[in-house]
Every structure is written in C-alpha cells, then in structure tokens.
Amino acid sequence: MKVILTHEVSGLGTAGDVVDVKPGYARNFLYRRGLATAWTKGGQKQVDAIAASKAARAVKSLEEARSIKGNLEAQQVTVTAHAGDSGRLFGAVTSKEIAEAVAAGGGPAIDRRTIEIPTPIKSVGPARAQVRLHPEVQATLTLEVVAG
Template identity: 35%
Template sequence: MDVILLEDVKKLGKKGEVIKVSDGYARNFILPKKLGVEATAKNINDLRLQKEHDKKLAQEMLEEAKALAAKIEEKPVVLAIKTGEGGRSFGSVSTKEIAKAVTDQLKLEIDKKKMVLENPIKTLGTHTVTVKLHKDVTAQLTVKVVEE
C-alpha cells in the first residue's frame, strides 16, 4: 500500500514522502497513529499543493530577510559606554544592549539571539556585528561605541 507520511517516521521516511509499506503495517500502525494517509489521487494532489504553498512562503520569508538586511546595513547604531582614565571602559556592550539600540535608533525589531558576537564589545570605536536573519541571509550591523 502506498502511504503519504504526515510526520517523520524513524527508519521509514520523512514528512511528505510517498512510501510503499505492507497493508498490515499501514492499517495497524501508520493510519491509526495519524503518521500518514493513504496515497489516493486527492491526497497526492493535496500534498503537491501544500508543497507549492510552503515553497511560496519560504520565498516570501527570504525576500523579507533580504530587505531587512539592506535596512540594517544602511545605518550604524551608536552606543555610549562609561570610560575611565586612559579610555578604559567600565563594563561592556552585549547583544541585548545592541538589540535595544537597534529598536530605538533604527526602528527595527531584531532578536538578540540572532546576533553573532564572540566576545562582548569592551573598546571604543566601530565594530561589526553579524546578524543571522535567515539560513541564507546574514547582515553586517555597524556598531559605533562612543564615550559617555
């Protein structure tokens, strides 16, 4: 019997695949547990339409991420930190502070978890922070750290 999987099944296949299994296995395991449906012409057509819809949504998300990346790379974000004698800083700038500054200055919402910062910024000057917006799109955010 041909079955369309609705979920990933270990050692059998991934969601959306059409697989051939024995009638008993399909009737007693896959169909009752809602892991798959019988591969009729209607169900195969529904699967094709669903895949096209998912592909369209993924393309729209990619376009939105590219547009957001362009906005991020346009302008720098300016942050002020306290410094002592000789330009030594008190504390550091973290992704949480950068995300808040982006929201305040650029009017964009960026999750702090999407920013890649190996070490917190502890020096004055211009720094570049990588922002992962999509699996295929990354942006370079310019952060200018000035003395308060």
C-alpha cells in the first residue's frame, strides 16, 4: 500500500516521501498519528509541492539544526518524575516530559516526535536521549532524572 509521509518517521522516510508499507501499519500507526496520508494521483501534486518547499529550506535548516545541536548538547536537562524510595520511577520518562524540560531549561522548543529514547528511562539518575533535528543532524541530550 502506497502512502505519502507528512512527517519524518524513523526508519521509513521523511516528509514528502512516497513509501510502500503494509496496510495494517498504515491504518493502525501512520494514519492514526497523522504521520501519513493515502497516496492518490492528486496526492502526488502535494508530494511535489512538499519536495519543492523542502529543497528551498534545506540549506537554511541544516545550518540552524547544527547550531541547535550545539546548544542542546551543551545543556544539562533536568527531568522531575515521581519515584519511590529505591529510586525507581512510577512509570517512565516520556518524550513529552523531555521536550517540556528542555523548554523550561531555556533551550529551544523541540517537537516531542523528534525525540528518541533508546531504552526506557525508569530510574533516577543520568540518562541519554536522541533528537532528530534534520535528516543529517542528530543531537544527544544528557538528562538528569530526579525524584520530585
């Protein structure tokens, strides 16, 4: 089944790409999260418009992404979460909480969908997360999870 990606999807493609996926993945994941639309002939015109605008912004956004990467990697982000006496969290730290902590710490506003947490953060202490700022630029966030 062909779909048009409207946002970047890790391991699949970037906005404007036409990809072939299984119908269940498209229905249950991509469409429900607003990450893709069904491919049609009229949709192809939309793909061409997205590609043209992406080419115009590519160089500017690459330089901007590199400067944001430097700011993010230099910043120590503190995330407050509910934890028990042993330091184990009630639940896990989410990408939304990380995005809010970056903004609260004076960092740039980043979209929660661009944050990737390699392993679930379920305890108090240091942790790391990846932020996809551009297809060519990926920043590593240093997190400090504290009980609150």
